Amino acid sequence: MSNVISAKNLTLAYDNGRKEIIKNASFNIRKGDFVFITGPSGSGKSTLLKALYGQLKPKEGNLVVGGVDLANVKPRKLQELRTHMGIIFQDYKLINEWTVAKNVVLPLMIAGYSLDVQNTQAHRLLKHVKLSEHADKYPLELSGGEQQRVGVARALAKNPVVILADEPTGNLDDYSSNVIWDLMENACQQLETTVLVVTHKIPTIFSLPYRHFIIESKGVYEVH
Amino acid sequence: MKFIKNHLMFILPLMAILLGIEFYLVFDRTTDSYEKGLKEGYTMLVVTKKPVTLKGLQTLNAHIASSEAIKRETIVSEVAQGVSKESKKEILSALPYFYNVGLDSYLGTRELDRIKTALEKDPDIKRVETFGSSYSSAYRLFSFIKFLLKVFIGFMGVVSLFLIIKQMEIWKYAHRERMQVMEIFGAPLMLRSGVLFKVAIFDAFIATLLTSGIFFYVKLVWAPQSGIELMRQKQDELFRITDMAILLGAALLLVIVAVYMVVFSSKGEQE
Numbered sequence: 001m002s003n004v005i006s007a008k009n010l011t012l013a014y015d016n017g018r019k020e021i022i023k024n025a026s027f028n029i030r031k032g033d034f035v036f037i038t039g040p041s042g043s044g045k046s047t048l049l050k051a052l053y054g055q056l057k058p059k060e061g062n063l064v065v066g067g068v069d070l071a072n073v074k075p076r077k078l079q080e081l082r083t084h085m086g087i088i089f090q091d092y093k094l095i096n097e098w099t100v101a102k103n104v105v106l107p108l109m110i111a112g113y114s115l116d117v118q119n120t121q122a123h124r125l126l127k128h129v130k131l132s133e134h135a136d137k138y139p140l141e142l143s144g145g146e147q148q149r150v151g152v153a154r155a156l157a158k159n160p161v162v163i164l165a166d167e168p169t170g171n172l173d174d175y176s177s178n179v180i181w182d183l184m185e186n187a188c189q190q191l192e193t194t195v196l197v198v199t200h201k202i203p204t205i206f207s208l209p210y211r212h213f214i215i216e217s218k219g220v221y222e223v224h
Numbered sequence: 225m226k227f228i229k230n231h232l233m234f235i236l237p238l239m240a241i242l243l244g245i246e247f248y249l250v251f252d253r254t255t256d257s258y259e260k261g262l263k264e265g266y267t268m269l270v271v272t273k274k275p276v277t278l279k280g281l282q283t284l285n286a287h288i289a290s291s292e293a294i295k296r297e298t299i300v301s302e303v304a305q306g307v308s309k310e311s312k313k314e315i316l317s318a319l320p321y322f323y324n325v326g327l328d329s330y331l332g333t334r335e336l337d338r339i340k341t342a343l344e345k346d347p348d349i350k351r352v353e354t355f356g357s358s359y360s361s362a363y364r365l366f367s368f369i370k371f372l373l374k375v376f377i378g379f380m381g382v383v384s385l386f387l388i389i390k391q392m393e394i395w396k397y398a399h400r401e402r403m404q405v406m407e408i409f410g411a412p413l414m415l416r417s418g419v420l421f422k423v424a425i426f427d428a429f430i431a432t433l434l435t436s437g438i439f440f441y442v443k444l445v446w447a448p449q450s451g452i453e454l455m456r457q458k459q460d461e462l463f464r465i466t467d468m469a470i471l472l473g474a475a476l477l478l479v480i481v482a483v484y485m486v487v488f489s490s491k492g493e494q495e
Contacts, residue, residue, distance in 0.1 A: 053408060082410030095402045110411045154409075 004162055004194045005029040005052065007220070009061035012044065012051050017059045021047045024061070025220035027213065031161075032192040034185070036202050039215035045198040048215065049166050052196070053087055054078045066161055083111055086155025086193075090167035092147045094139040100150050101126065101135040107158040125153040129183060145176025152183045162194040163187060169199070181206060230398075231427055234391045237384035238431040241478060242471050244377035246439055246463075249470070251373060253461040254454065259366060267292075267324040268336070270343060271351040275321050285342045287335070290326035320350055330363065385478065392486040395420055417487045424483050428475035435471055439463035 005028070012022040021044035029035055039045050050056040051063055054070050063070045068081045086107070094103045101122040102109075108118050126132045129149040131142075139147050148168060155163050163184065169177035185208050187193045202212065212223040270281070270291070278291045300316050307315070331339075336354040343352045396403070403416045414421075443462040447455040455462070 055408070079410045079412055082408065085410075087408055093401075093405050093408070095405055097402065106406065107409050110406065110409055110415060 002031055003028045003064075004031050004033075004066060005196070006064045007062065010051075010058055010063050010220075011060040012047050012056060013059040014047075014056075020059070020218060022215065022220060023218040025218075026061075027220055027222065029194060029196065029211070031194055032188065033194050033196075034188045034208050034210040035194075035196045035213060036210055037196065037198045037213045037215060037220075038200065038202065041200075043215040044218070045215055046166050048220070049164050049196070049198050052162075052164055053082060053085055083107065083158065084161045086157070086160035086163040088148070088151050088155045088163065088165035088168045090170040092139070092144075092151045094147055094150055094154075096139050099136050099138060100131065100142070103139065103150055104153045105157060106154055107160075111158060121157060125157055128156070129153040130179075143176075145172050145179065148172055148176065148180055149183070152180055156183070156187055159191055160193060162196065165195070165197040165199075167199055168197065169203075177203065178205065230391075230395070231423075231430070233394075234388060234424070234427045235431045235434070237387035237391070238427065238475055238478065239435050240384045241381045242431055242435040242475055243438070244380050245474055246435060246467060246471060248373060248377055249467055250439070250462055251370070254458045255366070255370075266330075266355075267326045268339070268355065269353040270323040270325050270349060271353075272321045272323065273348050273350055276323065276348065281323075281325060281343070284346055285339045287327045287329070287331060287339060288325055289328040292324045292326075294322040294324060296321065385482065388478065388482045389485060392420065392424065392482050395423060396486055413487060417483060420483050420487065421480070424479035425476065428479045429472070432468065432472045432475050436463070436468045439467070 007028075008026050010022060010025045011020060013020040025048075037045050037048065047056060051058060051070065052065055054065075054073060058071045061071070066081055066084055068077055070078075073081070095106070101119075104125050105113075105118040105122045108121055113121070122135065123132070126135050129152060131146060131149055131153070134142060134146065139150060142150065148171075152168070155165075165184065168184070169180050172180065181203050184195050184197070185206070188195045188208060202210075214221050214223055267290075270276075275293070276291075278288070281288045281291055296316055296319050299322070300312055300319065304312050304315055327339075333354075340352045340354050343349050399419050402419070406416045440463055443459060447459050447462055450456075
Protein backbone atom coordinates (compact mmCIF):
# COMPACT_ATOMS: atom_id res chain seq x y z
CA MET A 1 0.00 0.00 0.00
CA SER A 2 1.16 3.54 -0.68
CA ASN A 3 2.61 5.70 2.03
CA VAL A 4 0.44 8.59 3.19
CA ILE A 5 3.13 9.89 5.53
CA SER A 6 6.83 9.39 5.06
CA ALA A 7 9.62 10.81 7.23
CA LYS A 8 13.31 10.42 6.48
CA ASN A 9 16.04 11.66 8.83
CA LEU A 10 13.53 14.14 10.15
CA THR A 11 14.70 16.70 12.69
CA LEU A 12 12.22 19.04 14.33
CA ALA A 13 13.27 21.97 16.48
CA TYR A 14 11.98 25.13 18.12
CA ASP A 15 13.70 28.39 18.91
CA ASN A 16 15.06 28.92 15.40
CA GLY A 17 16.47 25.44 15.24
CA ARG A 18 18.37 25.69 18.52
CA LYS A 19 16.13 23.43 20.60
CA GLU A 20 15.87 20.04 18.89
CA ILE A 21 12.85 17.94 19.87
CA ILE A 22 13.04 15.09 17.37
CA LYS A 23 16.25 14.06 15.65
CA ASN A 24 16.89 11.86 12.63
CA ALA A 25 13.51 10.13 12.74
CA SER A 26 12.48 7.89 9.85
CA PHE A 27 9.13 6.14 9.49
CA ASN A 28 6.38 5.41 6.98
CA ILE A 29 2.63 5.34 7.52
CA ARG A 30 0.44 3.66 4.94
CA LYS A 31 -3.07 4.38 3.75
CA GLY A 32 -5.64 2.99 6.19
CA ASP A 33 -3.16 2.59 9.07
CA PHE A 34 -4.34 3.37 12.56
CA VAL A 35 -1.34 4.67 14.43
CA PHE A 36 -0.82 5.52 18.07
CA ILE A 37 2.09 7.71 19.03
CA THR A 38 2.93 7.64 22.70
CA GLY A 39 5.75 8.94 24.83
CA PRO A 40 6.43 10.82 28.03
CA SER A 41 5.29 14.42 28.47
CA GLY A 42 7.45 16.83 26.53
CA SER A 43 8.90 14.10 24.35
CA GLY A 44 7.68 15.77 21.17
CA LYS A 45 4.42 13.97 20.34
CA SER A 46 2.44 17.15 19.71
CA THR A 47 5.46 18.68 17.96
CA LEU A 48 5.44 15.82 15.47
CA LEU A 49 1.73 16.33 14.90
CA LYS A 50 2.27 20.07 14.31
CA ALA A 51 4.89 19.23 11.73
CA LEU A 52 2.46 16.85 10.05
CA TYR A 53 -0.10 19.58 9.50
CA GLY A 54 2.55 22.06 8.47
CA GLN A 55 2.57 24.32 11.50
CA LEU A 56 6.23 23.55 12.15
CA LYS A 57 8.78 23.29 9.36
CA PRO A 58 11.31 20.47 9.57
CA LYS A 59 14.79 21.65 10.46
CA GLU A 60 16.41 18.83 8.55
CA GLY A 61 15.36 15.79 6.58
CA ASN A 62 12.17 15.06 4.68
CA LEU A 63 8.58 14.89 5.77
CA VAL A 64 6.16 14.01 3.02
CA VAL A 65 2.41 13.99 3.67
CA GLY A 66 0.01 13.08 0.88
CA GLY A 67 2.81 13.51 -1.62
CA VAL A 68 3.67 17.02 -0.41
CA ASP A 69 7.16 17.67 0.96
CA LEU A 70 6.52 19.80 4.03
CA ALA A 71 10.14 20.95 4.19
CA ASN A 72 9.69 23.00 1.03
CA VAL A 73 5.99 23.56 0.78
CA LYS A 74 4.48 26.77 -0.60
CA PRO A 75 1.68 28.34 1.48
CA ARG A 76 -0.96 27.66 -1.16
CA LYS A 77 0.01 24.01 -1.47
CA LEU A 78 -0.03 23.67 2.33
CA GLN A 79 -3.50 25.20 2.40
CA GLU A 80 -4.68 22.67 -0.14
CA LEU A 81 -3.07 19.79 1.74
CA ARG A 82 -4.80 20.84 4.95
CA THR A 83 -8.18 20.61 3.27
CA HIS A 84 -7.52 16.85 2.94
CA MET A 85 -6.75 16.50 6.65
CA GLY A 86 -9.03 16.17 9.64
CA ILE A 87 -7.45 17.50 12.79
CA ILE A 88 -8.69 16.85 16.30
CA PHE A 89 -7.34 18.73 19.32
CA GLN A 90 -7.33 18.00 23.00
CA ASP A 91 -8.85 21.43 23.66
CA TYR A 92 -11.34 20.91 20.78
CA LYS A 93 -10.52 24.26 19.08
CA LEU A 94 -14.12 24.90 18.17
CA ILE A 95 -15.22 28.38 17.14
CA ASN A 96 -17.32 29.44 20.09
CA GLU A 97 -19.23 32.17 18.23
CA TRP A 98 -20.50 29.65 15.70
CA THR A 99 -23.23 27.07 16.20
CA VAL A 100 -22.34 23.42 16.45
CA ALA A 101 -23.68 22.83 12.93
CA LYS A 102 -21.56 25.61 11.48
CA ASN A 103 -18.46 24.34 13.29
CA VAL A 104 -18.98 20.87 11.85
CA VAL A 105 -19.11 22.06 8.25
CA LEU A 106 -16.07 24.36 8.46
CA PRO A 107 -14.03 22.16 6.07
CA LEU A 108 -16.92 22.18 3.58
CA MET A 109 -17.24 25.95 3.89
CA ILE A 110 -13.52 26.29 3.14
CA ALA A 111 -13.87 23.98 0.16
CA GLY A 112 -16.65 26.23 -1.17
CA TYR A 113 -19.59 23.83 -0.92
CA SER A 114 -23.05 25.37 -1.25
CA LEU A 115 -25.13 26.12 1.83
CA ASP A 116 -27.54 23.34 0.90
CA VAL A 117 -24.75 20.78 0.85
CA GLN A 118 -23.36 22.19 4.10
CA ASN A 119 -26.75 21.88 5.81
CA THR A 120 -27.31 18.34 4.59
CA GLN A 121 -23.83 17.30 5.66
CA ALA A 122 -24.16 19.01 9.04
CA HIS A 123 -27.33 17.02 9.65
CA ARG A 124 -25.66 13.76 8.59
CA LEU A 125 -22.48 14.32 10.58
CA LEU A 126 -24.24 15.39 13.74
CA LYS A 127 -26.49 12.33 13.49
CA HIS A 128 -23.36 10.22 13.10
CA VAL A 129 -21.87 11.62 16.33
CA LYS A 130 -25.29 11.56 18.04
CA LEU A 131 -25.57 15.31 18.48
CA SER A 132 -28.46 16.08 16.14
CA GLU A 133 -30.46 17.83 18.83
CA HIS A 134 -27.54 20.18 19.57
CA ALA A 135 -27.12 21.52 16.01
CA ASP A 136 -28.19 25.06 16.86
CA LYS A 137 -26.41 25.28 20.19
CA TYR A 138 -23.05 26.94 20.74
CA PRO A 139 -20.00 24.87 21.75
CA LEU A 140 -19.82 26.33 25.24
CA GLU A 141 -23.33 25.01 25.93
CA LEU A 142 -22.06 21.43 25.47
CA SER A 143 -20.10 19.14 27.78
CA GLY A 144 -16.44 18.37 27.06
CA GLY A 145 -17.30 14.99 25.57
CA GLU A 146 -19.94 16.51 23.33
CA GLN A 147 -17.57 19.24 22.20
CA GLN A 148 -15.00 16.64 21.26
CA ARG A 149 -17.64 14.75 19.26
CA VAL A 150 -18.25 17.99 17.38
CA GLY A 151 -14.48 18.14 16.82
CA VAL A 152 -14.51 14.59 15.43
CA ALA A 153 -17.51 15.35 13.22
CA ARG A 154 -15.66 18.39 11.86
CA ALA A 155 -12.57 16.27 11.19
CA LEU A 156 -14.67 13.74 9.27
CA ALA A 157 -16.68 16.32 7.34
CA LYS A 158 -14.77 16.12 4.08
CA ASN A 159 -13.77 12.46 4.20
CA PRO A 160 -10.13 13.34 4.82
CA VAL A 161 -7.21 11.27 3.65
CA VAL A 162 -5.65 11.48 7.08
CA ILE A 163 -6.93 12.28 10.56
CA LEU A 164 -4.43 13.73 13.02
CA ALA A 165 -5.59 13.69 16.62
CA ASP A 166 -3.72 15.29 19.49
CA GLU A 167 -4.76 13.71 22.80
CA PRO A 168 -8.38 13.54 21.65
CA THR A 169 -9.61 11.96 24.87
CA GLY A 170 -7.20 13.73 27.21
CA ASN A 171 -9.94 15.71 28.95
CA LEU A 172 -12.76 13.22 28.71
CA ASP A 173 -14.36 10.59 30.95
CA ASP A 174 -14.31 6.91 29.98
CA TYR A 175 -17.72 6.92 28.32
CA SER A 176 -16.95 9.93 26.12
CA SER A 177 -13.50 8.54 25.35
CA ASN A 178 -14.99 5.25 24.13
CA VAL A 179 -17.41 7.13 21.86
CA ILE A 180 -14.51 9.06 20.32
CA TRP A 181 -12.43 5.90 19.77
CA ASP A 182 -15.43 4.21 18.14
CA LEU A 183 -15.89 7.11 15.75
CA MET A 184 -12.24 7.07 14.73
CA GLU A 185 -12.16 3.29 14.37
CA ASN A 186 -15.19 3.50 12.09
CA ALA A 187 -13.58 6.17 9.94
CA CYS A 188 -10.46 4.07 9.57
CA GLN A 189 -12.33 0.85 8.90
CA GLN A 190 -15.10 2.10 6.63
CA LEU A 191 -13.42 4.94 4.75
CA GLU A 192 -9.84 3.63 4.86
CA THR A 193 -8.78 6.90 6.41
CA THR A 194 -5.30 6.97 7.89
CA VAL A 195 -5.60 7.89 11.56
CA LEU A 196 -2.68 9.10 13.61
CA VAL A 197 -3.35 9.64 17.29
CA VAL A 198 -1.00 11.19 19.80
CA THR A 199 -1.89 9.95 23.25
CA HIS A 200 -0.49 9.23 26.68
CA LYS A 201 -2.20 5.89 26.87
CA ILE A 202 -3.50 3.45 24.27
CA PRO A 203 -7.16 2.60 25.06
CA THR A 204 -7.67 -0.81 26.60
CA ILE A 205 -10.77 -1.58 24.55
CA PHE A 206 -9.71 -1.22 20.92
CA SER A 207 -10.82 -3.65 18.28
CA LEU A 208 -8.76 -2.61 15.26
CA PRO A 209 -5.22 -3.70 14.51
CA TYR A 210 -2.97 -0.72 14.99
CA ARG A 211 0.63 0.40 14.80
CA HIS A 212 2.36 1.92 17.77
CA PHE A 213 5.21 4.41 17.72
CA ILE A 214 7.04 5.67 20.78
CA ILE A 215 8.90 8.95 20.93
CA GLU A 216 11.82 8.72 23.29
CA SER A 217 15.17 10.52 23.59
CA LYS A 218 14.35 12.53 20.42
CA GLY A 219 13.85 9.36 18.38
CA VAL A 220 10.68 7.84 16.90
CA TYR A 221 10.58 4.02 17.26
CA GLU A 222 7.94 1.55 16.17
CA VAL A 223 6.92 -1.02 18.78
CA HIS A 224 6.29 -4.49 17.31
CA MET B 225 -21.30 48.00 25.63
CA LYS B 226 -18.01 46.40 24.62
CA PHE B 227 -19.40 45.89 21.12
CA ILE B 228 -20.27 49.60 20.80
CA LYS B 229 -16.90 50.64 22.25
CA ASN B 230 -15.05 48.39 19.79
CA HIS B 231 -16.89 49.90 16.86
CA LEU B 232 -16.56 53.48 18.08
CA MET B 233 -12.81 53.01 18.44
CA PHE B 234 -12.79 52.33 14.72
CA ILE B 235 -15.52 54.67 13.56
CA LEU B 236 -14.22 57.80 15.34
CA PRO B 237 -10.74 57.91 13.76
CA LEU B 238 -12.30 57.06 10.42
CA MET B 239 -14.74 59.94 10.90
CA ALA B 240 -11.83 62.25 11.74
CA ILE B 241 -10.32 61.45 8.35
CA LEU B 242 -13.64 61.83 6.55
CA LEU B 243 -14.36 65.13 8.31
CA GLY B 244 -10.94 66.33 7.21
CA ILE B 245 -11.62 65.36 3.62
CA GLU B 246 -15.05 67.01 3.66
CA PHE B 247 -13.72 70.16 5.34
CA TYR B 248 -11.18 70.43 2.59
CA LEU B 249 -13.78 69.90 -0.14
CA VAL B 250 -16.09 72.52 1.39
CA PHE B 251 -13.26 74.98 2.02
CA ASP B 252 -12.04 74.52 -1.52
CA ARG B 253 -15.49 75.15 -2.98
CA THR B 254 -16.52 78.07 -0.81
CA THR B 255 -13.23 79.90 -1.27
CA ASP B 256 -12.89 79.08 -4.93
CA SER B 257 -14.46 82.34 -6.13
CA TYR B 258 -12.41 84.33 -3.60
CA GLU B 259 -9.25 82.72 -4.91
CA LYS B 260 -10.35 83.38 -8.49
CA GLY B 261 -11.05 86.99 -7.56
CA LEU B 262 -7.62 87.35 -6.05
CA LYS B 263 -6.02 85.94 -9.15
CA GLU B 264 -8.16 87.49 -11.84
CA GLY B 265 -9.19 90.71 -10.13
CA TYR B 266 -5.63 91.87 -9.85
CA THR B 267 -4.54 94.78 -12.03
CA MET B 268 -1.55 97.11 -11.94
CA LEU B 269 -1.80 100.78 -12.62
CA VAL B 270 0.19 102.20 -15.52
CA VAL B 271 0.50 105.96 -16.00
CA THR B 272 1.58 107.12 -19.47
CA LYS B 273 2.32 110.40 -21.17
CA LYS B 274 0.54 109.33 -24.38
CA PRO B 275 -2.28 106.90 -25.03
CA VAL B 276 -0.97 103.33 -25.40
CA THR B 277 -2.48 100.19 -26.89
CA LEU B 278 -2.62 96.68 -25.39
CA LYS B 279 -0.33 95.46 -28.17
CA GLY B 280 2.15 98.18 -27.31
CA LEU B 281 2.19 97.09 -23.67
CA GLN B 282 2.43 93.41 -24.63
CA THR B 283 5.58 94.10 -26.65
CA LEU B 284 7.12 95.33 -23.40
CA ASN B 285 6.04 92.26 -21.43
CA ALA B 286 4.28 89.10 -22.57
CA HIS B 287 2.46 88.54 -19.25
CA ILE B 288 0.22 91.51 -19.91
CA ALA B 289 -3.19 90.18 -20.83
CA SER B 290 -5.51 93.18 -20.72
CA SER B 291 -5.51 96.91 -20.40
CA GLU B 292 -8.38 99.18 -19.61
CA ALA B 293 -8.11 102.91 -19.83
CA ILE B 294 -9.43 104.85 -16.84
CA LYS B 295 -11.59 107.73 -18.07
CA ARG B 296 -9.68 110.92 -17.41
CA GLU B 297 -12.89 112.96 -17.47
CA THR B 298 -14.18 111.04 -14.48
CA ILE B 299 -10.99 111.74 -12.56
CA VAL B 300 -11.12 115.43 -13.41
CA SER B 301 -14.79 115.78 -12.54
CA GLU B 302 -14.10 114.20 -9.18
CA VAL B 303 -11.05 116.28 -8.27
CA ALA B 304 -12.03 119.56 -9.87
CA GLN B 305 -15.53 120.21 -8.61
CA GLY B 306 -16.52 123.88 -8.73
CA VAL B 307 -13.74 124.67 -11.18
CA SER B 308 -14.46 126.49 -14.43
CA LYS B 309 -14.72 124.66 -17.74
CA GLU B 310 -11.50 126.21 -19.05
CA SER B 311 -9.59 125.24 -15.96
CA LYS B 312 -11.00 121.72 -16.25
CA LYS B 313 -9.77 121.58 -19.85
CA GLU B 314 -6.32 122.70 -18.75
CA ILE B 315 -6.22 120.09 -16.02
CA LEU B 316 -7.38 117.45 -18.50
CA SER B 317 -4.66 118.35 -21.01
CA ALA B 318 -2.02 118.25 -18.28
CA LEU B 319 -3.30 114.96 -16.87
CA PRO B 320 -1.46 111.78 -17.93
CA TYR B 321 -3.22 108.61 -19.14
CA PHE B 322 -4.14 105.89 -16.65
CA TYR B 323 -4.52 102.19 -17.41
CA ASN B 324 -5.61 99.19 -15.38
CA VAL B 325 -3.34 96.44 -16.67
CA GLY B 326 -4.24 92.77 -16.05
CA LEU B 327 -1.89 89.79 -16.18
CA ASP B 328 -2.34 86.35 -17.72
CA SER B 329 -1.59 84.45 -14.48
CA TYR B 330 -0.78 84.79 -10.81
CA LEU B 331 2.83 86.00 -10.54
CA GLY B 332 5.14 86.47 -7.59
CA THR B 333 6.41 89.88 -6.44
CA ARG B 334 9.77 89.34 -8.16
CA GLU B 335 8.04 88.82 -11.49
CA LEU B 336 5.86 91.87 -10.84
CA ASP B 337 9.02 93.94 -10.24
CA ARG B 338 10.45 92.64 -13.50
CA ILE B 339 7.32 93.72 -15.38
CA LYS B 340 7.46 97.12 -13.69
CA THR B 341 11.09 97.60 -14.73
CA ALA B 342 10.31 96.53 -18.31
CA LEU B 343 7.41 98.96 -18.56
CA GLU B 344 9.27 101.87 -16.98
CA LYS B 345 12.02 101.54 -19.58
CA ASP B 346 9.55 102.92 -22.11
CA PRO B 347 9.99 106.73 -22.17
CA ASP B 348 6.24 107.18 -22.64
CA ILE B 349 5.45 105.41 -19.39
CA LYS B 350 5.68 107.72 -16.42
CA ARG B 351 4.92 105.39 -13.60
CA VAL B 352 3.90 101.82 -12.83
CA GLU B 353 2.19 100.87 -9.59
CA THR B 354 2.03 97.09 -9.03
CA PHE B 355 0.39 97.09 -5.54
CA GLY B 356 2.65 94.08 -5.19
CA SER B 357 2.81 93.86 -1.43
CA SER B 358 -0.92 94.01 -0.74
CA TYR B 359 -1.72 91.65 -3.60
CA SER B 360 0.95 89.23 -2.63
CA SER B 361 0.22 89.29 1.08
CA ALA B 362 -3.49 88.63 0.56
CA TYR B 363 -2.80 85.77 -1.78
CA ARG B 364 -0.01 84.41 0.37
CA LEU B 365 -2.17 84.52 3.46
CA PHE B 366 -4.86 82.65 1.61
CA SER B 367 -2.40 80.08 0.27
CA PHE B 368 -0.87 79.71 3.72
CA ILE B 369 -4.26 79.03 5.31
CA LYS B 370 -4.97 76.48 2.61
CA PHE B 371 -1.59 74.87 3.12
CA LEU B 372 -2.12 74.76 6.91
CA LEU B 373 -5.47 73.11 6.41
CA LYS B 374 -3.88 70.51 4.13
CA VAL B 375 -1.11 69.82 6.64
CA PHE B 376 -3.62 69.54 9.47
CA ILE B 377 -5.85 67.21 7.50
CA GLY B 378 -2.83 65.15 6.44
CA PHE B 379 -1.55 64.93 10.02
CA MET B 380 -4.98 64.02 11.31
CA GLY B 381 -5.27 61.43 8.56
CA VAL B 382 -1.97 59.76 9.46
CA VAL B 383 -2.75 59.71 13.21
CA SER B 384 -6.24 58.40 12.54
CA LEU B 385 -4.92 55.73 10.18
CA PHE B 386 -2.60 54.51 12.94
CA LEU B 387 -5.55 54.38 15.34
CA ILE B 388 -7.55 52.43 12.76
CA ILE B 389 -4.72 49.94 12.29
CA LYS B 390 -4.33 49.61 16.06
CA GLN B 391 -8.02 48.88 16.43
CA MET B 392 -7.80 46.42 13.58
CA GLU B 393 -5.00 44.61 15.42
CA ILE B 394 -7.24 44.41 18.49
CA TRP B 395 -9.96 42.90 16.34
CA LYS B 396 -7.49 40.51 14.83
CA TYR B 397 -6.47 39.48 18.33
CA ALA B 398 -10.11 39.01 19.28
CA HIS B 399 -10.70 36.84 16.22
CA ARG B 400 -7.27 35.18 16.40
CA GLU B 401 -8.51 31.81 17.58
CA ARG B 402 -11.14 31.60 14.90
CA MET B 403 -8.62 32.62 12.25
CA GLN B 404 -6.10 30.07 13.53
CA VAL B 405 -8.65 27.25 13.45
CA MET B 406 -9.65 28.22 9.94
CA GLU B 407 -5.99 28.35 8.90
CA ILE B 408 -5.36 24.85 10.29
CA PHE B 409 -8.23 23.55 8.18
CA GLY B 410 -6.77 25.19 5.09
CA ALA B 411 -8.83 28.36 4.77
CA PRO B 412 -7.22 30.90 2.42
CA LEU B 413 -6.16 34.25 3.86
CA MET B 414 -9.14 36.10 2.44
CA LEU B 415 -11.66 33.71 3.95
CA ARG B 416 -9.90 33.79 7.33
CA SER B 417 -9.90 37.58 7.32
CA GLY B 418 -13.44 37.79 5.99
CA VAL B 419 -14.79 38.78 9.38
CA LEU B 420 -12.33 41.70 9.62
CA PHE B 421 -13.33 42.91 6.17
CA LYS B 422 -17.03 42.62 7.00
CA VAL B 423 -16.75 44.58 10.24
CA ALA B 424 -14.48 47.21 8.72
CA ILE B 425 -16.71 47.74 5.68
CA PHE B 426 -19.79 47.97 7.92
CA ASP B 427 -18.04 50.62 10.03
CA ALA B 428 -16.94 52.47 6.90
CA PHE B 429 -20.62 52.83 5.95
CA ILE B 430 -21.52 54.01 9.47
CA ALA B 431 -18.68 56.56 9.53
CA THR B 432 -19.74 57.87 6.09
CA LEU B 433 -23.35 58.22 7.19
CA LEU B 434 -22.42 60.02 10.41
CA THR B 435 -20.04 62.41 8.64
CA SER B 436 -22.58 63.11 5.93
CA GLY B 437 -25.20 63.66 8.64
CA ILE B 438 -23.05 66.30 10.29
CA PHE B 439 -22.58 68.18 7.05
CA PHE B 440 -26.24 67.87 6.10
CA TYR B 441 -27.08 69.40 9.48
CA VAL B 442 -24.60 72.23 8.89
CA LYS B 443 -26.02 72.82 5.42
CA LEU B 444 -29.72 72.60 6.16
CA VAL B 445 -30.01 73.78 9.76
CA TRP B 446 -26.95 75.58 10.98
CA ALA B 447 -25.96 77.63 7.91
CA PRO B 448 -29.36 79.38 7.44
CA GLN B 449 -29.46 80.33 11.13
CA SER B 450 -25.79 81.22 11.48
CA GLY B 451 -26.17 84.84 10.40
CA ILE B 452 -22.96 84.47 8.39
CA GLU B 453 -23.61 85.90 4.96
CA LEU B 454 -20.98 83.78 3.23
CA MET B 455 -22.56 80.62 4.68
CA ARG B 456 -25.97 81.64 3.39
CA GLN B 457 -24.62 82.51 -0.04
CA LYS B 458 -22.65 79.31 -0.32
CA GLN B 459 -25.20 77.04 1.35
CA ASP B 460 -25.36 74.71 -1.64
CA GLU B 461 -21.61 74.32 -1.57
CA LEU B 462 -21.58 73.10 2.02
CA PHE B 463 -22.51 69.53 1.15
CA ARG B 464 -23.34 67.77 -2.08
CA ILE B 465 -24.61 64.26 -2.71
CA THR B 466 -21.44 63.57 -4.70
CA ASP B 467 -19.48 64.29 -1.53
CA MET B 468 -21.16 61.29 0.05
CA ALA B 469 -19.83 59.09 -2.73
CA ILE B 470 -16.35 60.59 -2.30
CA LEU B 471 -16.48 59.99 1.47
CA LEU B 472 -17.73 56.42 1.07
CA GLY B 473 -15.04 55.71 -1.52
CA ALA B 474 -12.35 57.16 0.74
CA ALA B 475 -13.67 55.26 3.79
CA LEU B 476 -13.77 51.94 1.95
CA LEU B 477 -10.32 52.47 0.51
CA LEU B 478 -8.91 53.32 3.94
CA VAL B 479 -10.43 50.34 5.74
CA ILE B 480 -9.44 47.90 3.00
CA VAL B 481 -5.86 49.21 3.08
CA ALA B 482 -5.86 48.96 6.89
CA VAL B 483 -7.21 45.37 6.88
CA TYR B 484 -4.68 44.35 4.25
CA MET B 485 -1.85 45.90 6.24
CA VAL B 486 -2.86 44.05 9.40
CA VAL B 487 -3.64 40.75 7.70
CA PHE B 488 -0.56 40.65 5.49
CA SER B 489 1.76 41.70 8.30
CA SER B 490 0.99 38.36 9.98
CA LYS B 491 0.78 36.23 6.84
CA GLY B 492 2.26 32.75 7.12
CA GLU B 493 2.89 32.75 10.85
CA GLN B 494 4.77 29.57 11.50
CA GLU B 495 6.68 28.28 14.46
